[in-house]
Amino acid sequence: MLTRRKFVEVGAAAVAAVALKEKSAFADERRESSLKLAPTAFRALPLGQIRPGGWLRRQLRIQADGLSGHLDEFWPDVGPHSGWLGGSGESWERGPYFVDGLLPLAWQLNDERLKAKAMRFIDWTLNHQAPNGMIGPASNDDWWPRMVMLKVLAQYHDATADPRVLPVLTRYFHYQLAVLPTRPLRDWGKYRWQDEVLVVEWLYECTGDASLLRLANLLEKQGYDWIVGFADFKHTGVTSRAYLDASAIGGNRAEGMETHGVNNGQAIKTAAVRYRLSGDASEHANFKRQIDTLDRFHGMPNGMFSCDEHLAGLDPSHGTELCTVVETLYSLEVALETFGDASIADRIEKIAFNALPGTFDDAMWAHQYDQQANQVLVGLNSKPWTTNGPESNLYGLEPNFGCCTANFHQGWPKFTSSLWMRSPDGGLVASLYAPCEVETTVSDHKISLRVETEYPFKQDVRIVLSPETALSFPLHLRIPAWASAATLRINGQPVPIDAKPETFALIERRWVPGDVVDLHLPMVPSISRWYNHSLALMRGPLVFSRDPGESWVKLRDRGLTADWQVYPKKFWNYALLVDERSAGEVEVVEGAVGVIPFAAISAPVKLRVKASRINAWRSEDGVAAPVPEGPQTSTLPEEMLELIPYGAAKLRITAFPQLRRDKQADEHFSHVKC
Structure with a gap:
């Protein structure tokens, strides 16, 4: 039985679908x-x-x-x-x-x-x-x-x-x-x-x-x-x-x-x-x-x-x-x-x-x-x-x-092929960030550039430009949505960024061999909301997860490789004591980026956050039950939980319940839009 609201939604969808078909027919003729x-x-x-x-x-x-x-x-x-x-x-x-x-x-x-x-x-x-x-x-x-x-x-x-x-x-x-x-x-x-x-x-x-x-x-x-x-x-x-x-x-x-x-x-x-x-x-x-x-x-x-x-x-x-x-x-x-x-x-x-x-x-x-x-x-x-x-x-x-x-x-x-692109104004676009080298041409002149960075694990991106001769062209640098306080230096001198987050900053100048662009993209931990009001922690483009340890058990050999089952070594059922207001205060621990960039044993960046285990949250037939809805209480002591990048954790919890601390936290949560 349709409610009035549902009737309007269904009707609007049908009208939109018909309009799109008519528009498509017109586009065909064009x-x-x-x-x-x-x-x-x-x-x-x-x-x-x-x-x-x-x-x-x-x-x-x-x-x-x-x-x-x-x-x-x-x-x-x-x-x-x-x-x-x-x-x-x-x-x-x-x-x-x-x-x-x-x-x-x-x-x-x-x-x-x-x-x-x-x-x-x-x-x-x-x-x-x-x-x-x-x-x-x-x-x-x-x-x-x-x-x-x-x-x-x-x-x-x-x-x-x-x-x-x-x-x-x-x-x-x-x-x-x-x-x-x-x-x-x-x-x-x-x-x-x-x-x-x-x-x-x-x-x-x-x-x-x-x-x-x-x-x-x-x-x-x-x-x-x-x-x-x-x-x-x-x-x-x-x-x-x-x-x-x-x-x-x-x-x-x-x-x-x-x-x-x-x-x-x-x-x-x-x-x-x-x-x-x-x-x-x-x-x-x-x-x-x-x-x-x-x-x-x-x-x-x-x-x-x-x-x-x-x-x-x-x-x-x-x-x-x-x-x-x-x-x-x-x-x-x-x-x-x-x-x-x-x-x-x-x-x-x-x-x-x-x-x-x-x-x-x-x-x-x-x-x-x-x-x-x-x-x-x-x-x-x-x-x-x-x-x-x-x-x-x-x-x-x-x-x-x-x-x-x-x-x-x-x-x-x-x-990798999408890290850099050309712009219609004859320039180059830093569309994605990762270490690389580029050999291309601008206005029929050869140019090489080198991106030196440990992004996404670290916050700084250095671009070293080497045109074959002094050359004027625009350089477009992407400013991610989360980088609200990005800063820019060229050859060590501060340069204002005239661009909002989630846009491209434009730099127009005459580039000479050896010019260095330093882009600082501050990564402040934040949370996003998911199923049953659960939360996930991010820092820059990285999502962070609880790694409960891994015990790898070979199921069978398969030629040069094998099939594996993986079992947890530690508890995974935690609620995090963090919310939108306190996420920026979560402790960040940075280390070296290892030979294997996404490896749990040598994760190059970690977040440390207060948490408690929730006994009521269990697995069913080897699968984590749905995240308990809403803030959770726990009779178990608080711990300092260490989270590592999602890509490094081969077993993981990524969407956590929020730990209820007091009435004030409860009231704050009730106003969060999910």
């Missing part, structure tokens, strides 16, 4: 008559112009020395019999997934061994195009895995300018334009069409072939309309297996596709690719609606949304699939380049510095399918997964399903 692309706010630098440095290079080296650099040596799905190498083995998405991350990793590390591994897939694809233009194994004709390989070939061309790439892609897209009317998108490709349109737009900018934009419009028409889906969003709670089974029995597979976590992660780039086709500025608002909606109904403290493997609500004991993490990161990186919105960069850093490292073992030889913000045991448990199996949060080779084994490789390398 696109057909105006074959050009709207410009992006920024432009990514070609692969290879940004090289990782400092702790980031160590992290990529860890990845290269782990599964990424050796997976093809013992995992058949990307081994020598792969269909994407001309063999009779797996011929669907796993080969393209693997090389989509291996390629940028190899070029950023300038690792000849890894380049050779990537080139086997690239050479086979480029050298075995069918006469009709089709690419990939002949054993299947699914459009979806080819969408991934298209991204690989575009990156490869940017890095090498190999003359084979553009003709192969042109022939493939012409073939697809001809056959799509009779063999339209289906299944995964129907929900992930935006990934192909991104490459179609890239090729159009390379060649100016007008038929490419007709193809982009056709792909959009045949694909699922994510923008309308989020204007009338129906998937507001936990997606149960029974719900999906009932939908499938009734002949409706759309419910499973619309609630699938990876599909939603990839869909976040939809508004960005549509904006380029239409030039409609409202696509930025459509992008924000998607992010805000996922946060509202499924948001997690680590910057992600729940999906194990379908949308799973707000309880932090529910999980998030690793494929969703890396695909969401890539979608956000595309959106940052398109819209130039500094808040997108903040979200990228939150995910990259927390959810991404938090789902791997230290050596990146094992990963999880599903990670949890409140993860108190890793084992063979049937709970809390909505649609996944009991191996979902194991650390291992291919827990639950092997898609993440093939796909995780793109996370760190594509983050």
Whole structure:
């Protein structure tokens, strides 16, 4: 029975959905008559112009020395019999997934061994195009895995300018334009069409072939309309297996596709690719609606949304699939380049510095399918997964399903590729912060710059500029939303920052070799509110967690690696004695950034906060029960609890109840907006 308020909400949503469809039809007409692309706010630098440095290079080296650099040596799905190498083995998405991350990793590390591994897939694809233009194994004709390989070939061309790439892609897209009317998108490709349109737009900018934009419009028409889906969003709670089974029995597979976590992660780039086709500025608002909606109904403290493997609500004991993490990161990186919105960069850093490292073992030889913000045991448990199996949060080779084994490789390398971008005023943009080296050109002059920093663990970023000659150009520095007291020095002299947090500060000057920019981004601990009014502690882009200690127990060997269960050594069920007013006084302990940047044993920064254990909060079948709602009391003594970065804690509590101290604290809490 509808209340008046609900009736108004439902009616408004329906009107919005109809308006979006009408607007989409108008945009289609406009696109057909105006074959050009709207410009992006920024432009990514070609692969290879940004090289990782400092702790980031160590992290990529860890990845290269782990599964990424050796997976093809013992995992058949990307081994020598792969269909994407001309063999009779797996011929669907796993080969393209693997090389989509291996390629940028190899070029950023300038690792000849890894380049050779990537080139086997690239050479086979480029050298075995069918006469009709089709690419990939002949054993299947699914459009979806080819969408991934298209991204690989575009990156490869940017890095090498190999003359084979553009003709192969042109022939493939012409073939697809001809056959799509009779063999339209289906299944995964129907929900992930935006990934192909991104490459179609890239090729159009390379060649100016007008038929490419007709193809982009056709792909959009045949694909699922994510923008309308989020204007009338129906998937507001936990997606149960029974719900999906009932939908499938009734002949409706759309419910499973619309609630699938990876599909939603990839869909976040939809508004960005549509904006380029239409030039409609409202696509930025459509992008924000998607992010805000996922946060509202499924948001997690680590910057992600729940999906194990379908949308799973707000309880932090529910999980998030690793494929969703890396695909969401890539979608956000595309959106940052398109819209130039500094808040997108903040979200990228939150995910990259927390959810991404938090789902791997230290050596990146094992990963999880599903990670949890409140993860108190890793084992063979049937709970809390909505649609996944009991191996979902194991650390291992291919827990639950092997898609993440093939796909995780793109996370760190594509983050690295997005650290710096070009601005339309001829300048450079520091879009994300991490140690790196950049070799590029500005106004046809060579320029190199070096970023020296231990960010996100520390507060200072130094940029050393070395143009080949004195050169005037604008430099845009992102000021994160949390950095309200940022300061800037150039060659040791203070310079006022004329920019608010969550925007870009502009510096226009004549740069000479050896100029040094020092950006100080004060990191003050703060709290955010989550499920059942729980709280999470942050400092800068890092989220902090209770690590209850880890006892790793091998479940089985898996070739060069193994599958692991992990058990806690200490108590995890604490309430924190902190609130919005006192969070800034939480003790911060900084140390050196170790050889393994995200390792619990050598965490480079810690927070120390008063807490007490809550006996009523227990685990059920190896899963932390929902966070007790509201402020909690405890008969146990106060302790000084040490929290470490989320990404370092392989078991963790991240969303805590608040400890009730006195009546005054209770009254303060009742006025907190959650």
